[in-house]
Amino acid sequence: METAEATAAERPGLRERKKQRTHDALLRAALELFTTQGYEATTxxxxxxxxxxSQRTFFRYFAGKEEAALAVIDLSQEHFVAALRARPAHEAPLEALRNAVLEGWDAIGEAVARIVPVDLYLRSYGMIESTPALLAAHLRRADEVAREIEAIVAEREGLDVRTDPRPRVAVAVFAGVMRVTERLWAMGGDLSMEAMRELTAAHLDAVRPSLAEKWRNS
Amino acid sequence: METAEATAAERPGLRERKKQRTHDALLRAALELFTTQGYEATTxxxxxxxxxxSQRTFFRYFAGKEEAALAVIDLSQEHFVAALRARPAHEAPLEALRNAVLEGWDAIGEAVARIVPVDLYLRSYGMIESTPALLAAHLRRADEVAREIEAIVAEREGLDVRTDPRPRVAVAVFAGVMRVTERLWAMGGDLSMEAMRELTAAHLDAVRPSLAEKWRNS
DNA sequence: TTGTCAACTGTCAGTGGCTGTCACTAGCCT
DNA sequence: AGGCTAGTGACAGCCACTGACAGTTGACAA
Incomplete structure (x- = not known):
């Protein structure tokens, strides 16, 4: 049975709420400090x-400094995966990937905003890109997400990842393009979601032309 | 003027040779320990x-533990870049990338063998793949190499990376596919260069089919 | 309400990666 | 031969991170 709850909406109990508050407070403080004085310069x-x-408590909420810095981005990646899972079955693999990423942004923004100010989230991309240790950790996580996506794509098409190379290759291509996009967006001047959407679409559209034998004709 | 040299071949002086020996010895010892007892378990x-x-001396030769673990792979990546630069100008971008990686392996093997036993080099890929911290660092370096390659490809085609997305996208696609290949090779059973070549070719060939609208026809 | 249990936290001590400093040794160069 | 300096070891210290233990405070039942 559930425990006693005073109000309606399944309030999770004082202990749980307190924990959530501490977690979010740590997250906000960390991002605030990271983005203002730099990741390495922040202890x-x-x-x-x-x-x-206490410092010990920080480590009870986050496995390390890195995890605090990447927690929000992790959240957004989870949302992307969910968006992909929700795509209708009739869409082709790359079509589904494309739509999931293009249409997922708004929901991601909302989800993030419930925990930290959105501009803190956006600025953290710049911080990651310019902090070697963070970029490394970020890329590794992205690599893990790619594996998850491979499985989803394979399942959508009813294929076995071990025998058919196409799911893995398709995801690899997609992930590669997304990485370039992310880098350009994070380092570029316009850190808005709209800019991200446009850049993404442009780069995904550029895949076929980039694979052409001859580039000179255009 | 050059300094006095007893024998012919431009011997670099005792000091220099000693340094080289210490460097190589540290590298070999590190890889040996890493691959036998694990990266994290090695201090x-x-x-x-x-x-x-002394410990201090280790840090004068390597910026950190990671650098020692990845030094050999770095070397091999440099060789790949050189191989790409050496490709004839008439080859299409992806053709050049493909040939550089497929034909570069042997030269890489030889270069590596001059410093550490080849099997140590091959085993280090498995170690990287199964050590989060190392994988992260490795992926970051690969990302940097990708930037270098973008520039090379753009120059080959006489394009400006900032205005034409194709060089970046093409390299992103290539890098993505290479990453999948690497992962499968490193985690798979056959850690030979021949296996690597075959996997690479197979995955690169799978790019076009993977981008097709429908996968069911084959 | 109150007592018991378990979760959460702070304190302390310790490990390991990494850096600055400084004195010292040993190749190098004239 | 003797000065110069690159390379080294020894030492001290910072910071990320972990284990152990004890104190505090919600949760739940009697």
């Missing part, structure tokens, strides 16, 4: 102090 | 002790 002690908890 | 002190130098 875990500083973050903990800003939220008035 | 820098152990490596230093194995070569009988």
């Amino acid at each position: 875990v002690d500083e973050i903990a102090e800003a939220v008035d908890v | 820098v002190d152990e490596i230093a002790e194995a070569v009988d130098v």
Whole structure:
């Protein structure tokens, strides 16, 4: 049975809420400090102090400094995966991937906004791109997500990943293009979701022309 | 003027040779320890002790533990870039990339063998793939190499990377496919260069079919 | 309400990667 | 031979991270 709840909406109990608050506070403080004074220049002690908890507590909520820095982006990636799963079965693999990423942004923005200010989220991409240690961690996570996506695509088409190379290759192509897009967006001047959408569409459209034998004709 | 040299071939002086020996010894000891007892389980002190130098000296040769673990793979990537630069101008971009990687392996193997046993080099791919911290660092370096390649491809075709998306996209596609290939090869059973060549060719050939609208016809 | 249990937290001590400093040794060069 | 300096070891210290233990505070039942 569920425990006693005063109000309607399944309130999760004081303990749980407190935990959530501490978690979010740590996350916000971390991103705030990272984006203003830099990732490396920020110590875990500083973050903990800003939220008035012990350093040990920080490590009970996050496996490390990196995880705090990438938590929000992780969240957005999870949303992308969910968006892909929700695509209708009749769409071709790359069509589904494309639509999931293009249409998923708004939902992602909303989900993020419930935890941290959106501009903090957007700025964190720039921070990642210019911090070697973070970029490395980010790329590894992206690689893991790619594996998840491979499985989804394979299942959509009813194929076995181990025998048919197409799911993996298609996802690899998609992931590669998304990485370029992300890099250009994060380093470029316009850190808006609209800019991201346009860049993404443009680069995905450029895949076929890029594979052509001759580039000179256009 | 050059300094005095007893024998013919431009011997680099005792100091220089000593340095080279220490460097190589550290590299070999590190890889040996990493591949046998694991990366994380190996301390820098152990490596230093194995070569009988101080920990401080290790850090004068390598920026960190990671760099030691990835030094050989770095070398092989440099060789790949060189191989790409050496491709005849008439080859199409993806053709050049494909040929560079397929034909470059042997030269890479030889270059590596001059520093560490080849099997140590091959085994290090497995170690990287199964060590999160290393995989992260490796992917970041690969991303940097991709940027270098973009420039080369753009120059081959006389294009400006900032205005034409094709060089970046083409390289992104290529890099994505190479990453899948690498992962499968490293985790798979056959850690030979021949296996690598076959996997690479197969995956590159699978790009066009993977982009097709419908997959069911084949 | 109150007592018991379990979850959450702070404190402390310790490990390991990495860096700055400084004195010292040993190739190099005239 | 003797000065110069690159390369080294020894030492101290910072920071990310972890294990162990004890104190505090919600949760739940008697």
